[in-house]
Amino acid sequence: MKDEAGLARNEHAARPAGVGAGRAFAWMLVVTGAVGLLAAWVITLDKFKLLQDPGFTPGCSLNPVVSCGSIMKSEQAAVFGFPNPMLGLVTYGMVVAIGAGLLAGARHRRWYWLGLNAGTLFGVGFCTWLMQQSLYEINALCLWCCSAWIATLVMFWYVTAHTVRNGLLPAPRAVRGFLDEFPWVPPVLHTGIIGMLILTRWWDFWTG
16 A cells, blocks of 8 residues: 555656646747737837937827827826836736746646736736727827737737636636637637727728
8 A cells, every 4th residue: 555655646746747838839929928028118119219309200100090109198008107018028028938938848837827817818908998099099000009919819819728728717618629629710800800990990091
């Protein structure tokens, strides 16, 4: 009995703890995190230039609709009391670090994956609010912001698919099977909805 108990303990100790991820998923986190980080970095630099020179025009201000300067000067650009891209510098940097860790073979426990899922959910919710404000209150678009929106929703849907497939997030069998077979469908549909909203919001401008 003692030998069997010792063997069981050894087998448990040899078994890797936590859940890892494939290289494609890890690279997805690195790439989307890098895109968001780049967008946050460029917007932060332009924000500093705008503070130094109120007449400064960001390079992505191309026309009355695609006008990054209008976004940066809005109240929504600092909803937490500091410029929004400063939050992105931290959070997107964390995503890049997590992806790099997974590429190196890291394995994480359930609470870690659910924490990442919750963080990306917050990101999607925040980006959705910013999108609504941009389209219907500020009446302008920022190309770097749009890049961050897309990167965030892609990482959210793929992280959600990963947690559901591995049984970390409870879901019906049909949902698990769908996300296992077609994890790309939700982010494609989500991106398409954003594209249609932008297209219809300024339809006269795009077609004029």
